[in-house]
Amino acid sequence: MGDGFPFLDIVLFAMVAAFIVLRLRGVLGRRPGNGRPRRGAAPRRQGTEENVIGLPDHASDADDSAEPEDVPEEEDAVAAGLADIRRADRRFDAEEFLQGARAAYEMVVTAYAVADDATLRRLLSDEVYENFAGAIQERIAQGHTLETTVLAIRATEVVEAGLSDGVAELTVKFVADVINVTREESGIVVAGDPDQAQEVTDFWAFAREVRNRDPNWKLVETRSPQ
Numbered sequence: 001m002g003d004g005f006p007f008l009d010i011v012l013f014a015m016v017a018a019f020i021v022l023r024l025r026g027v028l029g030r031r032p033g034n035g036r037p038r039r040g041a042a043p044r045r046q047g048t049e050e051n052v053i054g055l056p057d058h059a060s061d062a063d064d065s066a067e068p069e070d071v072p073e074e075e076d077a078v079a080a081g082l083a084d085i086r087r088a089d090r091r092f093d094a095e096e097f098l099q100g101a102r103a104a105y106e107m108v109v110t111a112y113a114v115a116d117d118a119t120l121r122r123l124l125s126d127e128v129y130e131n132f133a134g135a136i137q138e139r140i141a142q143g144h145t146l147e148t149t150v151l152a153i154r155a156t157e158v159v160e161a162g163l164s165d166g167v168a169e170l171t172v173k174f175v176a177d178v179i180n181v182t183r184e185e186s187g188i189v190v191a192g193d194p195d196q197a198q199e200v201t202d203f204w205a206f207a208r209e210v211r212n213r214d215p216n217w218k219l220v221e222t223r224s225p226q
Helices: 004-028 072-088 094-114 117-123 126-141
Strands: 145-164 167-183 189-191 196-209 218-223
Touching: 072 145, 072 167, 094 117, 094 126, 094 145, 094 167, 094 196, 117 126, 126 218, 145 196
Parallel strands: none
Antiparallel strands: 145 167, 167 189, 167 196, 196 218
16 A cells, blocks of 8 residues: 555656646647648648748848848838939839739749749849749759649738939838648649648849839849748
């Protein structure tokens, strides 16, 4: 009888530990920012490779590739940059630009998924195009296909703006809900979930010569938060 009490203590401590673990999992499993399920699918953990859009980054190795901080000085710099662009191009309207940027975002991610070379050449600078084309060729060589669906663009914001040597450049922060699925030739899913959306944040830089009659902007850089 005396030897049974230590055993009961061990069982009791094990039950308490299991209860604490379950409580922690219940809390940590509901962090904001996880993927948004469709059709009642269970959410996946954020940050897994299969839930991230497979766009190739086109960013320099400099420290300024990190996510811009939301500070008043940078807000003032954006306002000053927008004012410089408006003085150089009276047709420029920031709201109209953001509408076009949203459309370009959907067009580029869709064109990248289906290897639409013509659309990518039209919307990307030469350097960025080469980067995207290389990633597409690598995917094709592996026998993979990519399916990308932009469910919603939840936020767009100009976070950098400037004018240099007659070239206007604007960096836009996109926050979107995206489904990204990679399949083998047989149709087997090797990455992603067709019923699971992931919140994706990207920073895209667009540029155009303000004296050029062509009103279209080119995508000159893509990067993700560091």
